[in-house]
Amino acid sequence: MSQKNRSTQSTGELILVVDDDEHIRRGAALHLESAGYRILQASNGQEALTLFDESKNKPVMVLLDMVMPVLNGYETCRHLRQRVQGLRLPILILTGLNDESTVDLAFQAGATDFASKPINWAVLVQRVRYALRDREMYLELEQKEKRLSHAQRIAKLGYGQINLSTGIIDFSPEIAEMLGMEGRSVMNSQDFFDLLEPSDQALMQQALDDAITGSGQYLFEHHLQLPDQPEKVILQQGEAKQVDGEWLIIGTLQDITERVQAEEMIYFHTYYDPLSDLPNRILFEKQLNEQLRHDELQAVLFVGLDRFKAVNDSLGHTRGDLLLKEMATRFSALQRDAMIVARFAGNIFSIYLPKVGTVEEVDDLAQSLLEIVAIPVVIGELNLGMSASIGIALYPLEVESVERLLLGADTALNLAKQHGGAQYRYFSSELDGLAQERLLMEQELREAIKSEQFELYYQPQIDARSQEIVGVEALIRWNHPSRGVVLPFKFIPLSEETGMIIPIGEWVLNTACQQAKRWVDKGINIRMGVNLSVKQLQLESFPALVASALEASGLPPEQLDLEVTESMAISDLKNTISVLEQIRELGVLTSMDDFGTGYSSLSYLQQLPLCTMKIDRAFIKDIDDEGNNAEIAKTIIDLSRNLGLHVIAEGIETRSQFEQLLMHGCDEIQGFYFSKPLTAAEFEALYEQTQGRLV
Ligand code: C2E
Numbered sequence: 001m002s003q004k005n006r007s008t009q010s011t012g013e014l015i016l017v018v019d020d021d022e023h024i025r026r027g028a029a030l031h032l033e034s035a036g037y038r039i040l041q042a043s044n045g046q047e048a049l050t051l052f053d054e055s056k057n058k059p060v061m062v063l064l065d066m067v068m069p070v071l072n073g074y075e076t077c078r079h080l081r082q083r084v085q086g087l088r089l090p091i092l093i094l095t096g097l098n099d100e101s102t103v104d105l106a107f108q109a110g111a112t113d114f115a116s117k118p119i120n121w122a123v124l125v126q127r128v129r130y131a132l133r134d135r136e137m138y139l140e141l142e143q144k145e146k147r148l149s150h151a152q153r154i155a156k157l158g159y160g161q162i163n164l165s166t167g168i169i170d171f172s173p174e175i176a177e178m179l180g181m182e183g184r185s186v187m188n189s190q191d192f193f194d195l196l197e198p199s200d201q202a203l204m205q206q207a208l209d210d211a212i213t214g215s216g217q218y219l220f221e222h223h224l225q226l227p228d229q230p231e232k233v234i235l236q237q238g239e240a241k242q243v244d245g246e247w248l249i250i251g252t253l254q255d256i257t258e259r260v261q262a263e264e265m266i267y268f269h270t271y272y273d274p275l276s277d278l279p280n281r282i283l284f285e286k287q288l289n290e291q292l293r294h295d296e297l298q299a300v301l302f303v304g305l306d307r308f309k310a311v312n313d314s315l316g317h318t319r320g321d322l323l324l325k326e327m328a329t330r331f332s333a334l335q336r337d338a339m340i341v342a343r344f345a346g347n348i349f350s351i352y353l354p355k356v357g358t359v360e361e362v363d364d365l366a367q368s369l370l371e372i373v374a375i376p377v378v379i380g381e382l383n384l385g386m387s388a389s390i391g392i393a394l395y396p397l398e399v400e401s402v403e404r405l406l407l408g409a410d411t412a413l414n415l416a417k418q419h420g421g422a423q424y425r426y427f428s429s430e431l432d433g434l435a436q437e438r439l440l441m442e443q444e445l446r447e448a449i450k451s452e453q454f455e456l457y458y459q460p461q462i463d464a465r466s467q468e469i470v471g472v473e474a475l476i477r478w479n480h481p482s483r484g485v486v487l488p489f490k491f492i493p494l495s496e497e498t499g500m501i502i503p504i505g506e507w508v509l510n511t512a513c514q515q516a517k518r519w520v521d522k523g524i525n526i527r528m529g530v531n532l533s534v535k536q537l538q539l540e541s542f543p544a545l546v547a548s549a550l551e552a553s554g555l556p557p558e559q560l561d562l563e564v565t566e567s568m569a570i571s572d573l574k575n576t577i578s579v580l581e582q583i584r585e586l587g588v589l590t591s592m593d594d595f596g597t598g599y600s601s602l603s604y605l606q607q608l609p610l611c612t613m614k615i616d617r618a619f620i621k622d623i624d625d626e627g628n629n630a631e632i633a634k635t636i637i638d639l640s641r642n643l644g645l646h647v648i649a650e651g652i653e654t655r656s657q658f659e660q661l662l663m664h665g666c667d668e669i670q671g672f673y674f675s676k677p678l679t680a681a682e683f684e685a686l687y688e689q690t691q692g693r694l695v
């Protein structure tokens with residue numbers, strides 16, 4: 001055998017030659033092998049079937065003699081056909097009996113072609129080639145069809161044809177499945193119409209009519225409700241054609257239920273709040289924009305739950321969520337003409353009243369809102385009493401655009417909160433002046449950070465017994481280019497709201513540490529107190545910022561004292577505990593500032609890693625009169641001592657206050673009586689003058 005033959009032999013297609021005549025088998029082997037095929041030989045039908053079954057790579061074609069011992073050609077052909085159907089295995093009959101009945105019989109048994117003996121080998125090789133090429137094409141087509149139908153199944157797409165003259169619809173298996181008619185491929189068009197809702201029937205009729213008379217094409221969506229199945233959404237597309245005077249509609253049905261559901265889900269996530277199922281801020285603003293009209297009185301109300309954050313933190317978020325849900329349900333139950341209720345943000349709900357007759361109606365709604373919020377909420381074993389603050393803006397009475405309407409309601413809400421909550425307030429243009437001022441100050445604060453208009457003042461803290469200066473508290477001042485010195489109460493709240501307290505606070509921390517280190521180097525060995533904002537505590541990186549301020553300045557950590565207030569601590573107790581613990585681990589001291597002005601609950605105080613308690617000025621003020629304050633101050637001092645805390649009294653203005661506190665066992669004193677907050681230079685001068693001892 002030549003080199004070429006061997007290689008084609010190993011890769012060529014395998015043909016099974018079945019004949020009891022060895023001559024024929026050899027002839028076939030010779031000619032087919034030299035044409036590149038591989039050959040398996042069998043001398044009767046039985047042997048052929050065994051070979052076929054046992055071969056790993058099955059023959060792709062069979063040449064089959066008709067008359068053989070053991071099992072003849074017809075029988076063998078029938079058996080082979082049970083194994084492989086049609087064109088996948090071409091079977092070529094070799095017959096010496098060249099009459100029609102033999103050929104017919106062979107075809108009935110499943111043969112695909114025949115050749116008569118004596119065999120012309122050159123012609124036979126050609127026939128084998130054609131048969132195998134047909135087989136190849138058949139397999140390819142089969143593959144394509146499979147893929148197509150797979151794709152259609154994935155797309156849930158089926159095709160069909162309606163003959164409008166006969167009313168007959170032919171349809172593909174995919175449509176049959178869609179319609180719950182598995183196994184069928186024909187139906188009456190009336191039966192299809194009957195599956196549709198009357199409104200969809202009308203739509204479809206219209207679409208068909210339009211396609212015939214107009215564009216020739218149609219596309220519409222309809223619903224399909226089959227018994228015991230969830231409703232489907234179907235997209236129907238079609239094209240009208242006239243063939244031999246008959247109107248045919250050829251088209252597709254696609255089950256787009258999942259797509260529609262996905263779209264609805266996306267829509268919901270974009271426009272609704274998943275917790276309350278209410279419209280969210282985006283949808284609320286969209287609806288406002290769509291519905292706002294110049295010729296009618298309309299109102300927007302912002303409803304904020306008072307103290308929600310504290311409740312949420314102490315109850316846990318799951319219960320906080322339940323509370324919000326409950327409020328959402330209550331607000332939605334209030335019936336007002338075309339009213340829209342949305343969850344605007346966090347604990348703020350927004351309400352739009354598109355039709356307001358008189359302002360009294362708005363008053364009435366606001367009053368109802370306050371009342372329904374006040375109905376106790378039962379969550380598990382808890383019975384919560386809540387209140388709300390409400391801000392209202394009226395259009396076009398007070399504001400002239402959607403933006404101003406929202407801003408106005410928000411400003412009024414803040415006003416209601418500032419006045420203690422549990423009330424509603426209207427926005428008016430005077431408030432607008434305030435809002436403008438805030439905007440201006442916000443810009444100015446940004447500028448102040450850049451051009452270093454801030455300065456720290458230092459107020460001495462005196463040891464009550466020795467009267468030595470043991471520490472200072474750093475207090476920020478803003479040297480405003482035109483307004484002069486601005487005190488913290490004027491700009492700290494705004495810088496907290498705008499987030500600018502973060503860079504400001506960082507500046508304070510670094511400046512105070514550097515100043516304290518400079519004093520240490522000059523032999524002024526005192527503690528440096530720095531006030532913190534709740535926003536700083538919420539920074540995950542805050543402990544790291546403290547560490548780097550210490551490192552950059554070289555100040556020993558035990559000379560830094562960070563002050564937090566009660567309301568800060570309670571607003572996020574868990575976080576405060578964790579941050580203070582990290583700060584304590586650095587070796588830095590911690591103080592509770594303004595004690596007595598917040599919630600005054602001991603249970604949380606015990607949980608906080610504190611070193612010092614600072615009694616608020618409010619308790620010191622009347623301490624030398626006959627009032628209760630002396631008692632309260634004493635109680636706070638005792639309590640702090642029991643908790644193992646160091647006690648500082650703030651705001652001492654008179655000698656008698658100082659003496660009372662000394663008597664009650666207070667450790668340190670801070671106040672105008674000894675010194676006002678001073679600039680760094682002033683403090684240094686004072687310290688040198690008094691040698692650190694104020695009497
Ligand atoms: P605070 O931490 O309780 O500071 C004490 C405040 O009481 C200071 O007001 C101080 O000037 C004032 N004060 C001290 N002794 C007396 C006194 O004998 N009589 C009276 N009437 N007042 C006295 P200041 O400097 O206006 O600061 C007010 C608040 O601003 C501070 O209260 C603190 O909460 C906050 N603050 C000040 N500086 C900063 C800062 O750098 N960062 C942050 N986050 N807050 C700061």
Ligand code: MG
Nearest residue numbers: 473531563593
């Ligand atoms: Mg303080």
Ligand code: MG
Nearest residue numbers: 593594614650
């Ligand atoms: Mg204080």
